[in-house]
Amino acid sequence: MTLDAPVAEFLAFKPDAGASGTPVADRRRAILDASDEIFRRFGEPAPDVASVTDHVVDQPGGAIRVRVYRPHAAAPLPVHVFIHGGGFWLGSVDELVVDATCRERSTGADCVVVAVDYRLAPEHPFPTPVEDCYRALLWAHEHAASLGGDPSVLTIGGVSAGANLAAAVTLAVRDRGGPPLALQLLEVPALDLTLSSMVASGVGDDHGISVADMAVTVDLYLPAPADPTSPYASPLLATDLRGLPPAHILTAEFDPLRHEGERYAERLRDAGVPVVCRRQPGAVHGSLALTGRWEPARQWRAHLLDALRQAHHRAPGA
Template structure:
């Protein structure tokens, strides 16, 4: 394991976050915001908040622009569909804007349990449709959009591409999934081997699912489990990043292989020595994690400019 990641885990072991199953959710979200407020700010030329006016609801969106590019990354944060926000992923989105050269649009989609499945999935696809429709207003090309996200946001990224196909919308130029959850998994090697003690645990994953899904039947819905779709052909080119010590590693890599079998161009990267969440919560702690985020951001930017 990366030594800086190991040190981070030791600190978390001595100072654990409250158990979300027994702690009020508002308190956990407040602690999360406090923790990320300590992260040094990354300078970006322009950062501003706007609103996507979607059918029946408005979503806050933060736009990061460091290069005035016509390329865009629609970013969907992680947090198990329950935690996370624009604020928790502010540093990561700033970094991606600087090193991709694209405008980053970070979406504050609806969270569970206040908004159950498929609210987040609907927010993801509707945000993509809105960004395409209003692309001239934002100074971007509708043909140079990447949808990206980490963990639960990786799920929403895959789901948005699948739903775009279902609705007859143009696919984004690229989809970037960082250690995504793409379906139910209780038996893979990585789930069994790394499901305890390394950030993301079996119990925490079950709790997230209970908060987001209305019942077990939702786990089989392609708007939650895109890996179960019988036909993945015609989806956007994909960049899929997995972490060696992550219970979600195998399902992310299996999804990459299924996309390939259906003719989708996939770049799959397994990052050695890393744990779940390393791109959003550890890139400013671990040099190797930062190098990976820089590489992936640069890759996304170059693919959008092709």
């Protein structure tokens, strides 16, 4: 198997998560610096938007921050809640790639984007990040009109661990009677934290994410006695997937998480949920960051923007 040159270069540059004995704060700082350098090397410059504003969402146990992007388009607009990746213990809305992703979605799909800066493990382990993202979704719905958004046209999406959280939030919305969602947009999702799906994927550990990486993530996110089979931790393992919003799932050919994303699509279909699942040939975990150097990453972006636009048009309030 030969990877395209930009993908191989990306994998050669991509840093690991650091030694387990290194303080988490130091590891976060190093990975953030590396993430921003990856974007500068491989990413396409972010488009202009009409405004970017930060807001505080109060909730039990501590406030969280959300960052709101508004495009140059007339209100009211659809509202998309975006959840960044990072293995539940890394990442923030301040990353260059997250900022670019939100700007691209805001301008490309003519929507208000609400990016969630949820609290991170291990300081805030499961289920805190799920509850933070759920509360941010409620906040986006409650404040949509003041943000130039339409509360009746609401979608959610995330990348990697962020896709796990997005899927968990859709379950919570169904279980708790939350606001209707027009779409769950899941990119390279991690949906089985028992790691059995990842081990069974048949994809090797040399493609940007390994079973050992995910074991570190699970240890930080799900300290005992948390149960990795809980549906809000591992949405793939939820007993009942009926009544969930339509899903659009994007997986990468050479990503060991591919198997669980595609299995989730099958289970959603079996539960009567409309699903589109698309596997990107030649891609690895993180390939969506390569929009400045790799045409398939731009195709990936165009595909998901089209999925958002279609969901917005199909929504009952559209």
